[in-house]
Amino acid sequence: MLTFIGLGLFDKEDVSEKGLRIIRSADVVFLEGYTSKLMGTAKEELEAFYGHPVRVLMRADVEQHPGELLDCAAHGNAVFLCAGDPMVSTTHADLRIRAAERGIPTAIVHGASIVSAVCGLSGLQNYRFGKSCSVPFPQAHWNPTSPLDVICENQGQRLHTLVYLDIQDTRYMTVNEAVGLLEGMAERKGVTIPLYVGIARAGSASPVVRAGPAGTIAKTDFGPPLHILIVPGELHDMERQYLERFAGLC
Template sequence: MLSFVGLGLYDGEDISLKGLRKIREADHIFLEGYTSRLMGIKICEMEDQYGKTVTVLGREDVEQHPDTILEYAKEGPVVFLTGGDPMVSTTHADLRIRAAERGIKTEIIHSSSIISAVCGLSGLQNYRFGKSCSVPYPTENWFPLTPYETISANLKLNLHTLVYLDIQSERYMSVPEAVRLISAMAEKKNEPLPKLFIGIARAGSENPTVIAGNAETLVNADFGPPLHVLVVPAELHPIEEDYIRTFAGYHD
């Protein structure tokens, strides 16, 4: 059995009771550590909470070399932990398909996700979001424009955009960094910069930061420690506008 268990958004208290029971019943526990991170708990603290060893996996371990996980799952209960909800990332769906092809039974223990948390923290209505995108750190010879193109396409359809920010080994993109990069993309495309952004930091914690405003406002704002995520709103519904005025410091 291979159980995909969501850890939620921030710390060790976000996991469901069902997920915690699956961990305690498992012979082996793996943690996917590349699509998201729980900033409110360390691996050693997880192991203390679970009473078991947690093996951290990189992208190549899951996407290219999943045999160890699958072989263990053929013999007994295995838990595959992920930040947020397990099936938000396509790499996790691929692992479940591979398990099914080997005749391994699977199950999903869902948890809170940034997708729903963003709606609660920003007040933006969930059915008004279009395609999401990610802003990566550029390299010397690579500066992708796809994130801006996705945002622009959504705005033309009057849809909001959820923008994921790059996570590297010990480097976490901040909202101000992301806004600067999107500004550079717009300049390279010779197209206008979105008029409004909403930055969110530490969703799921006791003290999340939510700030709405134009590019200059967010570039100069202090969002504090990671993880950060960005939203580019389309035209606001009156309730959405009231919400960000009340809870995100927005003003014209």
């Protein structure tokens, strides 16, 4: 049996009671460590909390070499943990398909996701979000502008854009860095992004939410990771009031 369990947004206590019960009764516990991370806890704390050793898997382990994980699930009860909700990532959906192809039963225990959390923190309504995108760290010969294309397409339909920020090992893109990259793309293409909403440490006791133009965001100290960004489309009156009240929009 392979059970996919979402751990929620920030620390070890965000997991559901159902998920925690299944983790503690599992034969082997795997933790996915590449799409997102629980910044409010450490692997050692999770192991003490679960009463189990935790084996961290990186992208290649899941996408290219999942054999050991699937073997464990074929011969016992294995759990596959990830921050947020398990099925937001397409790589996890692919892993479930691979398990099914081997005749391994699977189940999902959902967790709080950043996809819904940003709506509560920003006040932007979930049904008004279009396609999401990601901003990667630039590399020597690779600096894609596709995130701006997605944003422009959404803005043309008066929709908001959720922008995921790159994670590379222990390097985490900040809201400020992402806005700088998007502003560079926008300048080269001759377009304007009038408003951003930056969010840091969703799910913690002290999240930061700030709305404003690029200049305002550039001066904001969002603090430690994880960060995420929203580029709003046209605002509804209640959305604007919420951002004014809770995100400092002027």
